Amino acid sequence: MSFVLVDHPRPGVALVTLNRPERMNAMAFDVMVPFRETLERISHDNAIRAVVVTGAGKGFSSGADQTSAGSPPHIDGLTRPTVALRAMEMLDNVVLALRRMHQPVISAVNGAAIGGGLCLALASDVRIASDAAYFRAAGINNGLTASELGLSYLLPRAIGSSRAFEIMLSGRDVHAEEAERIGLVSRCVPADDLLGACFDLAERMATFSRPGLELTKRTLWSGLDAASLESHIHQEGLGQLLVRLLTDNFEEATAARKEDRTPRFRDTR
Structure with a gap:
C-alpha cells in the first residue's frame, strides 16, 4: 500500500494525497519520507504548474503518530540523542520542501490538521478548508510546547501575533468558520466542493507565466x-x-x- 498518492486531475495540476486514513494521516516516518521525496520530485517536474495537497479519509493530518511512528532513515550506529536530531531534521525538511517547491501549493484541508499537520498546512502557499476541518496546536495539550516544525514562526505571520499566542497557549480547536474569519484559511467551502475549488484555483494559477x-x-x-x-x-x-x-x-x-x-x-x- 502506498502512503502517498499522486494524481493529475487537471492539466498542469498535481494532487498529492497523504494516504493513511486509519491513522488520520499521522506523520509517521513511513509516510513523511515518501511525502518529502514526492514533493521534491514534483518540484522538478516542469509539466506540473500547481500542486494540491490533501489527506485521505476524514483527516488532513493528525500530527505525530503516537502509535507507530517508525524510525527515520540512515540511523544505523547512532545513539538516541543523534537519532532524535535526525528525526527532527527529517520532519523539518518536509515543511521546508513544501515552501521550496517551484510551484504554488494549495492545501485542501479536509478534516483535522493537528500539531504537525497544522504546520504542513501553514507551510503551503494557500489553504482552503472544508466545513468539516479544524486546527489545533496540540503540543501544549500533550505536556510539551506548542512550538514545532516552524509553527511559532508561521502561525503569527498567517493570523497575527495576538491570535497566534492565544491559540498556541490555549491548545483549543479552531474550526473552519473561525479559521476563515481570522485568515488561517483563505476560504471555507462545503466538503463535497473542496477538491473542486482547489483544482479550479490551481488550474487558474497554471495559466500564468x-x-x-x-x-x-x-x-x-x-x-x-x-x-x-x-x-x-x-x-x-x-x-x-x-x-x-x-x-x-x-x-x-x-x-x-x-x-x-x-x-x-x-x-x-
Whole structure:
C-alpha cells in the first residue's frame, strides 16, 4: 500500500494525497519520507504548474503518530540523542520542501490538521478548508510546547501575533468558520466542493507565466522575512524587470485583452 498518492486531475495540476486514513494521516516516518521525496520530485517536474495537497479519509493530518511512528532513515550506529536530531531534521525538511517547491501549493484541508499537520498546512502557499476541518496546536495539550516544525514562526505571520499566542497557549480547536474569519484559511467551502475549488484555483494559477508565478511566490514569502520595506521593494522591482525585459509576456497579455482571448505566455522573447 502506498502512503502517498499522486494524481493529475487537471492539466498542469498535481494532487498529492497523504494516504493513511486509519491513522488520520499521522506523520509517521513511513509516510513523511515518501511525502518529502514526492514533493521534491514534483518540484522538478516542469509539466506540473500547481500542486494540491490533501489527506485521505476524514483527516488532513493528525500530527505525530503516537502509535507507530517508525524510525527515520540512515540511523544505523547512532545513539538516541543523534537519532532524535535526525528525526527532527527529517520532519523539518518536509515543511521546508513544501515552501521550496517551484510551484504554488494549495492545501485542501479536509478534516483535522493537528500539531504537525497544522504546520504542513501553514507551510503551503494557500489553504482552503472544508466545513468539516479544524486546527489545533496540540503540543501544549500533550505536556510539551506548542512550538514545532516552524509553527511559532508561521502561525503569527498567517493570523497575527495576538491570535497566534492565544491559540498556541490555549491548545483549543479552531474550526473552519473561525479559521476563515481570522485568515488561517483563505476560504471555507462545503466538503463535497473542496477538491473542486482547489483544482479550479490551481488550474487558474497554471495559466500564468512560469517565471511570473515562481517569482511571485518567492517574493511573497521573502516579504514575510523582510527587514524593511526599502529592501523588499527593490527585490520586487528586480523580479518585475527580469520578466518584463527577458520575455514578451506583457505584450502578449496586452494583445490578448484587445483580441478577447486567453494569453499564451511563452516566457521568452
